[in-house]
Amino acid sequence: MTQRPRIAMVLGDPAGIGPELIAKLLADPATAAQADILLIADRDEWRHGMQVAGVDIALRETDTLAFAGDDSGPRLYHWQLDDKPAYQRGVATAQGGRYSLGTLALALELADAGKADAIVFGPLNKSSLHAAGMGHNDELHWFAEKLGYHGAFCEFNVLDGLWTSRVTSHVALKDVPAMINRASVGDAIDLIDQALRGAGMARPRIAVCGLNPHNGDNGAFGREEIDIIAPAVADARERGVAADGPFPADTIFLKVQGGPAQRQFDAIVTMYHDQGQIGIKLMGFSRGVTVQGGLPVPITTPAHGTAFDITQQGRADLGATLQAFHIACQMGSNRAAR
Structure with missing residues (x-):
């Protein structure tokens, strides 16, 4: 410090x-x-x-x-x-x-x-x-x-050095798909990258979730992963952000088990509230922190x-x-x- x-x-x-x-x-x-x-x-x-x-x-x-x-x-x-x-x-x-x-x-x-x-x-x-x-x-x-x-902001949740954020937060689930677009996903990626840098991490590794079951299964269950989320991740990488994805939400938390040295990523960006909250709270409810990001x-x-x-x-x-x-x-x- x-x-x-x-x-x-x-x-x-x-x-x-x-x-x-x-x-x-x-x-x-x-x-x-x-x-x-x-x-x-x-x-x-x-x-x-x-x-x-x-x-x-x-x-x-x-x-x-x-x-x-x-x-x-x-x-x-x-x-x-x-x-x-x-x-x-x-x-x-x-x-x-x-x-x-x-x-x-x-x-x-x-x-x-x-x-x-x-x-x-x-x-x-x-x-x-x-x-x-x-x-x-x-x-x-x-x-x-x-x-x-009046800029972009987002609620982050932090557990033992693992950070999560979300593109949408306290909104009805039925309203989520309309709020997922290339700009909103990109803003969420940038916000958590900036926050982690502000917390002292030089180059945070960020995983981005898909929206649909099985990541949409190549469009069978929705095209948001193909048309919106993957292009937003590519945009972030062009800006120098170490982002990857989209990943299926039901398996992404398997990639961040263990301590910082064992994790494949330092942060996860989810598309809606419970997609990330359930996972991180199961990992350690009594130690979790909320950061008002951005x-x-x-x-x-x-x-x-x-x-x-x-x-x-x-x-x-x-x-x-x-x-x-x-x-x-x-x-x-x-x-x-x-």
């Missing part, structure tokens, strides 16, 4: 396991020392998260939305909703969504001003966000709007959800949150160096 990054951090939905996970993360001094961290949170929710996690961390509180700029440890910027609600636990609520969006908006403000190198957030709940008035299908589109970003600032979070069924029990697994932090540090330090 070439430069100590500035990480803006938020707890996520207070009804879920996010506060507990962030408390467990910052309880390890060696982990916290890897970045200049500003935690944006309601101090009462932070204290509650520590209580659930069974840890006690004395964060210095600051009245300004700014990083310490030294090695004195993480700082807390206190922010709360005006009505100071008593948050319900283990259920989706508008109050939880408002709190999530409010703290994230401040983190994005720092990033947009060039004062934060990356953002890490605890798990969100889409029902809470929508109840709070978020009009987008997911938080990724909300992030783009807040940052005023945006001007790296934003990461654990790929699992708010886990309302185990919230307040102190047994949430830190693995994915820790990996999200490490990826944010790597991408944030590379961004700062650039």
Whole structure:
């Protein structure tokens, strides 16, 4: 790592396991020392998260939305909703969504001003966000709007160094074929190539999935592989991207088993949500990370959800949150160096 990054951090939905996970993360001094961290949170929710996690961390509180700029440890910027609600636990609520969006908006403000190198957030709940008035299908589109970003972007999922992305995401399956075209496939390939380079990989090896069963079986089950996906892969190779495919989706994950040294590819581009999500979550649900790819600032979070069924029990697994932090540090330090 070439430069100590500035990480803006938020707890996520207070009804879920996010506060507990962030408390467990910052309880390890060696982990916290890897970045200049500003935690944006309601101090009462932070204290509650520590209580659930069974840890006690004395964060210095600051009245300004700014990083310490030294090695004195993480700082807390206190922010709360005006009505100071008593948050319900283990259920989706508008109050939880408002709190999530409010703290994230401040983190994005720092990033947009060039004062934060990356953002890490605890798990969100889409029902809470929508109840709070978020009009987008997911938080990724909300992030783009807040940052005023109009380029291509995509949600990446990362597991033990294996990255996946998709051409379409949170849309009905019946709408997917119309959204698969040479440009959209090419954008997805380029986005994950750029993200992996931003994470420190010099020449990522990228596999691209087909859309249809058996890769269309030479046109018997559809021609998207022949007419769209293969030409998009060829275009990417002409741009200098190490892309290959299309490959049948039901076998591509066999080529990425084992550690980085055993894998044939570093990343997989799929055509729709479950085509990649099922495979990577089966490989390691508790360690997966979501990276909001293509945006001007790296934003990461654990790929699992708010886990309302185990919230307040102190047994949430830190693995994915820790990996999200490490990826944010790597991408944030590379961004700062650039």
